[in-house]
Amino acid sequence: MKRQPAARPSTSQEVAPGSNGALRHLCEKSHPAAAAEALSALEPKAVWEVLRDIDPVLRTEIFSHLEPNLQVDMVGTLPRADMARLLSDMPPDDRADLFRRLPEESRDAVLPALAEAEREDIRRLTNYEDGTAGAVMTSDYATLSPDLTVAAAIERLREVAPDKETIYYSYVVDNDRRLLGFVSLKDLILARRDATVRDIMHEDVISAKTSDDQEDAAHIIQKYDLIALPIVNDDGALVGIITHDDAIDIITQEHTEDMRRFMAITGSTGTDGYLRTSVWKHVQHRVGWLVGLGALGLVSGIIIHEFEATLTQVIILALYMPMVADTGGNTGSQSATVVVRALALREISPRDVWRVLLKELQVSVFLAAVLGILAWAKIMWLSQGVEIPPGFSLGNIALVISLALSMQVVTATLIGALLPLTAARLKLDPAVVASPALTTIVDITGLLIYFFTARWLLGV
Amino acid sequence: MKRQPAARPSTSQEVAPGSNGALRHLCEKSHPAAAAEALSALEPKAVWEVLRDIDPVLRTEIFSHLEPNLQVDMVGTLPRADMARLLSDMPPDDRADLFRRLPEESRDAVLPALAEAEREDIRRLTNYEDGTAGAVMTSDYATLSPDLTVAAAIERLREVAPDKETIYYSYVVDNDRRLLGFVSLKDLILARRDATVRDIMHEDVISAKTSDDQEDAAHIIQKYDLIALPIVNDDGALVGIITHDDAIDIITQEHTEDMRRFMAITGSTGTDGYLRTSVWKHVQHRVGWLVGLGALGLVSGIIIHEFEATLTQVIILALYMPMVADTGGNTGSQSATVVVRALALREISPRDVWRVLLKELQVSVFLAAVLGILAWAKIMWLSQGVEIPPGFSLGNIALVISLALSMQVVTATLIGALLPLTAARLKLDPAVVASPALTTIVDITGLLIYFFTARWLLGV
Structure with a gap:
């Protein structure tokens, strides 16, 4: 928590370097959060040149509002005495946070320069595991x-x-x-x-x-x-x-993590933000799931390979394959989203699994009816010119495709609801079953439903 | 905001009906939020029977913590005098919220029973448009x-x-x-x-x-x-x-909306929660996008139809079609997610479009290289037994497919970043370009890239 909630947000966010007097004036006039935002445009060394000469209380507040990475970089450029003075003025929770991020040599340099009580406080607060209440609390x-x-x-x-x-x-x-x-x-x-x-x-x-x-x-x-x-x-x-105020920040951070995890992105940009995170870090966060899903996606290829004969016989089936796969992915993602969010908001608990499945079953039957009928109409209308092999009629084929689509909608919706509930039951984050993973999984069920329905009803 | 933050959360969430004395005792001992949670299991009339006889200040606080729908239902069962007394005791912002939700006849019944100042206050607060600061502020x-x-x-x-x-x-x-x-x-x-x-x-x-x-x-x-x-x-x-405390609730609600919108779900369950929202409402929230995306998905069908000759000639292309489409959808959704979230956290603004695109271009080139090489290896390994038409080699075809995949990764990543930025620039919610819509769009680009690359490099 930062003290002193006064002052108007600064309107000038861009700062010309070199004009330290003007910058100091801006820092003294603005809210510390706004001053920190303005200073972020400067190099770490230049930030300290501005902060060095202003009132220590205000300096500490502005410093506490800087992005963690900039704080670490700044501390690295400071003489030991300045570093110690800055740390000893900080609120205990922010100080412990910063300390956790400092490289080993900075820690070793600064610790002896601090008072015994402060050293003890840092040691105590940094002892708690990341993500626990102990690690974010303050001792003030x-x-x-x-x-x-x-x-x-x-x-x-x-x-x-x-x-x-x-x-x-x-x-x-x-x-x-x-x-x-x-x-x-x-x-x-x-x-x-x-x-x-x-x-x-x-x-x-x-x-x-x-x-x-x-x-x-x-x-x-x-x-x-x-x-x-x-x-x-x-x-x-x-x-x-x-x-x-820490609670708001924790909840916001949790939202970001949920959304990233749900969209198959690992890690976290922390408080660095999108632009400050390196390309390489972004790649690392995304590539894992992509490779995994690519491997899982091969199963779809294998299934299509198995049913190659069916496809070449009734080529019209190939045209509507993406529609069935996509619709399954979409309905599954929707139900997963509402369930993940309802779990996060504590509206439902993993014990409600049957009530949720019953509700989703009802919802999916409606959706399946609507989407099935529309699919049938679209096929009848759009595929009149498509070559139909002898022994089949367009009406039959349209019926088979829309029936498969309807079954896929129900299956995908239920899987979408069941996976996050199961994860929650196993004490995992419900969002761990990312939506792209779900899409790939219901692609597989969709293809199986599609081809088995075709084989069974059309005999191909 | 509710006053009086004391008391321990109640541990008993399930309440046996009929035992009003015990319930009243529970209400008096627990924090109002916990008492409200426990009472939510009862019928509206039964809730009032418990609340009627307890201290008015506490009663109002418990009532203010009840879910809005239950509040409305309860008010509907009350005699006018009780209704007026309850409303006049409520904090102004909660009262205005409730009033907005009341059916016309309840409003007309209760207004004359309130004091002039309270009527004026309600009129003033309910005048502000939903979603504005005026509509959520309190006058206390x-x-x-x-x-x-x-x-x-x-x-x-x-x-x-x-x-x-x-x-x-x-x-x-x-x-x-x-x-x-x-x-x-x-x-x-x-x-x-x-x-x-x-x-x-x-x-x-x-x-x-x-x-x-x-x-x-x-x-x-x-x-x-x-x-x-x-x-x-x-x-x-x-x-x-x-x-x-209202700020936390607004931020949480905003996140729920963002996530729903991003996953192609319209409307909001409001404060009713997942289980209390009717099946029909759930269907309404989901069916719109599904129908729209189904229609858009037909474009994929049309493209495949156009390239039917290519497909029947080199059937192996059909096997890897889902892999290319899925990978494009996944990479596009990832970049859209990080951009939507960075916009929501004010880490980037729509003016940063070039910086974001440059970053995503770099990220996507890495991803494209990794995924392309893996795809090539998988095809070479898995498709050794697949029939290759005369004049082609498996090596050539694998190269073409993995090249198309790589191009698709770059294209999808850039589209995923560009769409939310464009929406933000047009003052729309960035999350309006839902991930399923994005998946369907990049399916189309993916198929075009796939078939044109095949036609160009293999001459089919």
């Missing part, structure tokens, strides 16, 4: 003892406020830092000044554990409309908080 | 006059706190309600008690307009880590705020 929160009076509690918050990310929620802890409850600043403002914190605190405090998934923590913040969520360790002791 | 915010002392300001916030969604930010307005600045409660707590609000307020306040897109407002809250964003009308007068 306000605690109160239950026996303080409201007046004394407010006084204490006044003292610590400049150093804390939020004083709007304070956590009430005992001597072992075990979480007893929480009070909001609003509660304190409204309460009688001689009441104790214990009198007014909410005892049923919602919390998460350091080992919980960061996404689950973010969803709790979303569900209960919290400003901050306290994080406790295995002993129930308070060790950090996750704030509302 | 605290304002301060600039000439108040800090002590008087805190006193005033104490008085109004119980009725306001947040008192952590207060907005400083002049006599025409024009926004002069804002102060946080933290600022007030830290300031000298005899300073004036004008002395300590932040003048560069970030705001949005009522007519702004709700998603833009949410992104401002995310970018600047705000607890609330003030919303002004065309005259610059403060008319509402959007709070951090």
